[in-house]
Amino acid sequence: MTTTDKNYSMGKSMKRKEDPRFLTGQGNYVDDLVIPGMLSMAIVHSPYPHARIKGIDKTAALAVPGVKAVITGEDLVAASLGWLPTFHGFDKQMVLAVGKVLFQHQEVAAVFAETREAAMDAAELVDVDYEPLDPVSTPFESMKDETILRDDRENKTNHIFHWESGHQDETEAALAASEVIINEKVYSPRCHPSPLEPCGCVAQFDSMGRLHFHVTSQAPHVHRTAISIVTGIPEDKIHVISPDIGGGFGNKVPVYPGYVCAIVGALILKTPVKWIETRTENLTTTGFARDYHMDVTIGARADGTVTALKVKTVADHGAFDAAADPTQYPAGMFGVVTGSYDFPVAFTELDAYFTNKAPGGVAYRCSFRVTEASYAIERGMDLLAGELKMDPAELRKKNFVQKDEFPYKSALGFTYDSGDYEGTLDHAMKLIGYDDLRKEQAEKRSRGELMGIGLSTFTEVVGAGPSKHFDILGIKMFDSAEIRIHPTGSGIIRTGTKSQGQGHETTWAQIVAEELGLDPQNLLVEEGDTDTAPYGLGTYASRSTPVAGAALALAARRIREKARVFAAHLLEASVDDVEWVDHKFSIMGAPDKSVTMKEVAFAAYTNPGEGNEPGLEASLYYDPPNMTFPHGTYIAVVDVDAETGEVKVRRFLAVDDCGTVINPMIVEGQVHGGLTEGYAIAFMQEIPYDAQGNNMAPNLMEYLIPTAVESPIWETGSTVTPSPHHPIGAKGVGESPNVGSPAAFVNAVMDALSPLGVKHIDMPLTREKVWLAVQNAKAVAGD
Amino acid sequence: MTTAERETETTEVDPTRRVTLKINGKAYKQDVEPRKLLAYAIRDTGLKGTHVGCDSSACGCCVVVLDGDTPVKSCTMFAVQAEGREITTVEGLGQTGALHPLQQAFWDQHGLQCGYCTPGMLMTSYAMLQHHSDPTDQEVREFLGGNLCRCTGYNNIVKAVQQAAQVLRDDKVNQLANAATGGNA
Numbered sequence: 001m002t003t004t005d006k007n008y009s010m011g012k013s014m015k016r017k018e019d020p021r022f023l024t025g026q027g028n029y030v031d032d033l034v035i036p037g038m039l040s041m042a043i044v045h046s047p048y049p050h051a052r053i054k055g056i057d058k059t060a061a062l063a064v065p066g067v068k069a070v071i072t073g074e075d076l077v078a079a080s081l082g083w084l085p086t087f088h089g090f091d092k093q094m095v096l097a098v099g100k101v102l103f104q105h106q107e108v109a110a111v112f113a114e115t116r117e118a119a120m121d122a123a124e125l126v127d128v129d130y131e132p133l134d135p136v137s138t139p140f141e142s143m144k145d146e147t148i149l150r151d152d153r154e155n156k157t158n159h160i161f162h163w164e165s166g167h168q169d170e171t172e173a174a175l176a177a178s179e180v181i182i183n184e185k186v187y188s189p190r191c192h193p194s195p196l197e198p199c200g201c202v203a204q205f206d207s208m209g210r211l212h213f214h215v216t217s218q219a220p221h222v223h224r225t226a227i228s229i230v231t232g233i234p235e236d237k238i239h240v241i242s243p244d245i246g247g248g249f250g251n252k253v254p255v256y257p258g259y260v261c262a263i264v265g266a267l268i269l270k271t272p273v274k275w276i277e278t279r280t281e282n283l284t285t286t287g288f289a290r291d292y293h294m295d296v297t298i299g300a301r302a303d304g305t306v307t308a309l310k311v312k313t314v315a316d317h318g319a320f321d322a323a324a325d326p327t328q329y330p331a332g333m334f335g336v337v338t339g340s341y342d343f344p345v346a347f348t349e350l351d352a353y354f355t356n357k358a359p360g361g362v363a364y365r366c367s368f369r370v371t372e373a374s375y376a377i378e379r380g381m382d383l384l385a386g387e388l389k390m391d392p393a394e395l396r397k398k399n400f401v402q403k404d405e406f407p408y409k410s411a412l413g414f415t416y417d418s419g420d421y422e423g424t425l426d427h428a429m430k431l432i433g434y435d436d437l438r439k440e441q442a443e444k445r446s447r448g449e450l451m452g453i454g455l456s457t458f459t460e461v462v463g464a465g466p467s468k469h470f471d472i473l474g475i476k477m478f479d480s481a482e483i484r485i486h487p488t489g490s491g492i493i494r495t496g497t498k499s500q501g502q503g504h505e506t507t508w509a510q511i512v513a514e515e516l517g518l519d520p521q522n523l524l525v526e527e528g529d530t531d532t533a534p535y536g537l538g539t540y541a542s543r544s545t546p547v548a549g550a551a552l553a554l555a556a557r558r559i560r561e562k563a564r565v566f567a568a569h570l571l572e573a574s575v576d577d578v579e580w581v582d583h584k585f586s587i588m589g590a591p592d593k594s595v596t597m598k599e600v601a602f603a604a605y606t607n608p609g610e611g612n613e614p615g616l617e618a619s620l621y622y623d624p625p626n627m628t629f630p631h632g633t634y635i636a637v638v639d640v641d642a643e644t645g646e647v648k649v650r651r652f653l654a655v656d657d658c659g660t661v662i663n664p665m666i667v668e669g670q671v672h673g674g675l676t677e678g679y680a681i682a683f684m685q686e687i688p689y690d691a692q693g694n695n696m697a698p699n700l701m702e703y704l705i706p707t708a709v710e711s712p713i714w715e716t717g718s719t720v721t722p723s724p725h726h727p728i729g730a731k732g733v734g735e736s737p738n739v740g741s742p743a744a745f746v747n748a749v750m751d752a753l754s755p756l757g758v759k760h761i762d763m764p765l766t767r768e769k770v771w772l773a774v775q776n777a778k779a780v781a782g783d
Numbered sequence: 784m785t786t787a788e789r790e791t792e793t794t795e796v797d798p799t800r801r802v803t804l805k806i807n808g809k810a811y812k813q814d815v816e817p818r819k820l821l822a823y824a825i826r827d828t829g830l831k832g833t834h835v836g837c838d839s840s841a842c843g844c845c846v847v848v849l850d851g852d853t854p855v856k857s858c859t860m861f862a863v864q865a866e867g868r869e870i871t872t873v874e875g876l877g878q879t880g881a882l883h884p885l886q887q888a889f890w891d892q893h894g895l896q897c898g899y900c901t902p903g904m905l906m907t908s909y910a911m912l913q914h915h916s917d918p919t920d921q922e923v924r925e926f927l928g929g930n931l932c933r934c935t936g937y938n939n940i941v942k943a944v945q946q947a948a949q950v951l952r953d954d955k956v957n958q959l960a961n962a963a964t965g966g967n968a
């Protein structure tokens with residue numbers, strides 16, 4: 001019998017075990033929970049981006065039938081609940097505004113009522129007396145320190161932190177000696193993850209005073225710890241349950257003021273409280289992403305060999321420093337900005353500022369600022385190719401880290417685990433027919449048509465991460481797995497992660513099934529309940545497979561070791577003579593004498609053998625030795641209509657290398673989803689603020705998310721370079737497409753516009769911006 | 784307005800209305816304020832498959848089918864407007880073990896990830912297939928233009944709808960053949 005006959009072989013496109021409940025409307029989302037007597041909470045938001053609060057009158061709100069209570073920032077301060085630690089660890093955030101509001105839509109009061117409608121009506125009647133102040137709407141204004149935004153801080157400056165990495169002097173010297181230099185300012189705009197299920201929670205205290213907190217959480221254990229720290233409720237009295245989650249993309253990592261208010265409401269009113277955000281609340285107050293202004297300089301020799309990279313960044317963190325970056329990496333993994341290229345020397349520095357905008361920069365489908373880094377370097381390499389009049393593919397090949405150079409230590413200090421950049425690029429160029437496309441482009445250009453081909457040969461860094469580098473609130477970023485195999489060979493798997501659509505119920509079962517030779521259909525996966533799951537840091541930054549996936553494989557191997565003892569007993573052999581071959585135990589040299597894991601599992605409980613500890617379970621905490629570095633080559637082909645500015649994405653090919661693939665169908669699905677979000681970032685999705693600090697995209701009519709109509713059709717391919725340090729060689733993939741694709745789209749459009757002399761347009765490349773760039777270029781050329 | 788007048792007004796206006804919602808063939812009576820949105824009224828019956836994802840009628844998570852073939856965003860309609868109409872929600876489509884061809888196709892083609900948009904996607908597709916049994920990919924995409932998905936991209940959703948369309952067409956042919964031959968085909 002070969003293992004491929006079996007359902008359990010990893011690498012199979014097994015259909016998802018979780019799907020039937022979603023397909024029949026039986027999913028169990030936070031808003032689906034209804035408890036008798038439960039109150040609804042609504043939040044009062046500031047219409048001003050910056051204003052002093054002179055007074056709050058609750059009278060009219062309290063008079064609305066069904067309203068039970070209204071709480072304000074002052075009330076919370078009185079109860080020592082006025083401030084919340086931010087995940088970044090360097091700052092704290094107001095739960096409800098105290099004294100002044102610092103961004104438009106900031107939470108000012110919370111109303112509790114018998115119905116959602118009554119709560120919303122009453123929220124409108126909370127009378128807040130504001131004295132508007134001048135808003136600071138860009139970090140460039142903020143750095144002048146004319147208006148100090150945070151008077152609660154000791155430091156009377158809007159500057160939050162300075163971070164740098166690499167060698168400044170050596171980089172400057174190398175740049176000065178370079179034969180060619182490119183420099184461009186590129187902006188990665190403020191955008192929002194906007195999962196379709198908004199954030200929300202239900203807080204309930206039981207008769208023993210224990211808090212049961214259902215919440216849309218990507219990191220339930222960290223939420224339990226954070227809630228304990230904020231409220232002072234002992235951690236054992238807090239039970240966090242993260243049920244089915246309707247997408248997260250980083251947005252559901254932080255602890256939000258609404259969660260704290262709901263808990264306070266449930267505590268004081270002694271009845272359960274539900275709070276479900278509106279879409280507007282989600283877009284205007286919860287974790288945004290990006291907002292990095294990057295100044296990129298690359299030096300090179302005339303033959304295209306790069307000599308130095310310098311990137312200076314100004315980051316807009318909004319009103320509180322609530323960016324979800326590990327404390328030891330204040331700018332996250334931005335240090336991967338050298339990308340796939342062997343820069344002999346590099347220097348990057350970043351300054352973060354407060355502004356009157358929503359706080360909470362999160363890793364939106366990326367690992368802590370890798371999207372910004374990847375965009376900067378991939379745009380930079382194309383600008384260099386343009387300057388040198390070299391084909392961008394050729395320039396990249398000249399500068400790739402070579403496959404025999406791994407582990408590779410970058411100029412900014414990351415150690416890349418493995419990769420074959422040239423192999424992946426070659427594969428992609430062949431799949432899409434690169435040479436023919438260039439020929440077609442030349443013909444079209446000769447006719448004045450604007451066709452572009454854009455490359456992105458990115459390197460991601462995921463799997464946060466090694467505890468020596470990564471933490472949230474000081475809690476180290478390991479993850480965990482617990483496996484129990486029942487007597488009949490079925491089992492339950494629990495991890496510290498929490499799927500928000502990634503398909504853990506299937507992939508985790510596949511990993512364990514493969515390691516133990518059991519049927520994945522009978523391995524139940526349970527996550528998100530802090531009473532039962534082992535402590536772990538949750539699911540974001542593509543860390544689940546690199547970290548928890550490794551924990552699962554190793555825990556399964558521990559079970560296998562224990563099972564070997566029972567197998568030896570059944571086979572009447574010594575343990576040392578029993579080996580694991582073809583997903584079963586057999587006697588060395590006598591493969592016919594074998595027992596299956598199912599038989600062994602039964603024995604573990606019925607006939608364990610004299611002196612052997614019965615039972616078959618294991619739990620394990622895994623602290624990875626390093627991050628993993630998936631990579632890929634993405635190629636976009638576009639046609640631009642010079643008359644209208646319309647960009648048509650004719651083809652898009654993504655070739656990903658995420659190491660060992662557990663379920664190809666799920667990987668491909670995640671690539672499709674990530675590419676659609678990457679397309680959104682490149683072409684439409686942005687949260688702009690006007691000069692008065694107004695959020696200009698507070699709902700889905702203004703915040704544009706692509707539909708089936710404009711989304712391109714995705715072509716995919718893959719290469720496999722396993723991670724040498726991961727037990728099964730897997731690297732993680734969910735965010736690679738979102739990290740790698742924006743640059744490919746922008747590079748393609750810039751390539752199309754290059755005959756007109758257009759060098760760069762900041763995302764999103766809306767029709768209007770493209771049209772204007774074309775018009776300007778024509779005016780300059782005197783057409 | 785004097786206090787007395789205001790009091791008379793509040794006592795005179797009964798804020799709730801009794802509606803009977805006919806969902807998946809079953810009647811549910813409910814007292815609702817006239818402004819209550821159909822999406823919330825449906826959810827209040829205990830049928831939670833109809834999701835709410837936005838407050839701007841933009842996401843399509845709440846789509847249900849009216850009178851067998853008309854998709855509506857149930858957050859764009861008041862519950863009182865649904866009186867007397869037949870409402871089909873995702874729960875009326877099929878159940879685990881007896882999935883509708885559309886549900887089966889979404890499963891087969893990996894047309895969902897977090898599942899939040901899925902009920903709306905299924906109901907819009909269901910309504911479309913009542914009118915277009917053999918749509919082109921472009922037609923499917925246009926019909927789904929009011930339904931957002933954040934997780935899957937749309938390739939697999941389109942594939943799923945096409946698979947279901949094919950299955951339903953084959954079913955129809957088989958049924959016709961059966962009818963014509965008295966089941967001896």
Ligand code: FES
Pocket residue numbers: 834835836837838839840841842843844845846856857858859
């Ligand atoms: S809830 Fe978004 S369209 Fe109805």
Ligand code: FES
Pocket residue numbers: 196246247501894895896897898899900901931932933934935
């Ligand atoms: S599956 Fe998550 S939004 Fe569509």
